[in-house]
Amino acid sequence: MWFKDTLKNARNSKKSRIGVLIFLIIILAIIAFFFEKVRWLMIGFIILMLGAVGMQVYDYDLDLGKLWETGSLSESRVESVKDSDGNSYQVITGNCNRKEYDLNCDDFATQGEAQNQYNQCADSVQADNPDIDVRKLDIYGLDGNNNGVVCEALPN
Numbered sequence: 340m341w342f343k344d345t346l347k348n349a350r351n352s353k354k355s356r357i358g359v360l361i362f363l364i365i366i367l368a369i370i371a372f373f374f375e376k377v378r379w380l381m382i383g384f385i386i387l388m389l390g391a392v393g394m395q396v397y398d399y400d401l402d403l404g405k406l407w408e409t410g411s412l413s414e415s416r417v418e419s420v421k422d423s424d425g426n427s428y429q430v431i432t433g434n435c436n437r438k439e440y441d442l443n444c445d446d447f448a449t450q451g452e453a454q455n456q457y458n459q460c461a462d463s464v465q466a467d468n469p470d471i472d473v474r475k476l477d478i479y480g481l482d483g484n485n486n487g488v489v490c491e492a493l494p495n
């Protein structure tokens with residue numbers, strides 16, 4: 340459905356999300372300006388919105404449900420991740436943060452070590468994103484052929 344795709348693109352596009360937030364900030368500011376009774380409430384919302392804009396600018400997306408559940412910012416981290424078919428997803432990567440804490444096969448001495456680390460991350464990412472086949476996401480880039488076995492070249 341074309342409008343579903345449009346909606347999805349709008350949600351996934353950083354620019355349009357920042358635009359929506361700035362639009363909301365302007366509305367809240369206008370309300371705060373004209374309605375003295377709710378002024379402080381509106382100012383509180385504006386501060387929250389500015390925080391949200393900051394997170395967008397610094398590419399720091401959070402899943403609010405996960406944040407509510409865990410109270411942890413890092414576990415609620417959402418990132419845009421491409422799968423092996425080239426599709427982009429918004430994925431709750433949590434502590435398995437691929438951009439900042441990348442791991443490579445030469446970080447591990449044995450295949451088993453790499454496999455344990457991968458399995459831990461794959462399980463938690465899979466649990467948070469049940470609609471996505473986590474093997475296709477190639478977490479940390481450790482499993483290029485997406486067969487679930489990582490760093491095949493490492494010794495056992």
Ligand SMILES: [Ca+2]
Binds near residue numbers: 441442443479481
């Ligand atoms: Ca890597």
Ligand SMILES: [Ca+2]
Binds near residue numbers: 482483485487489490
């Ligand atoms: Ca593999």
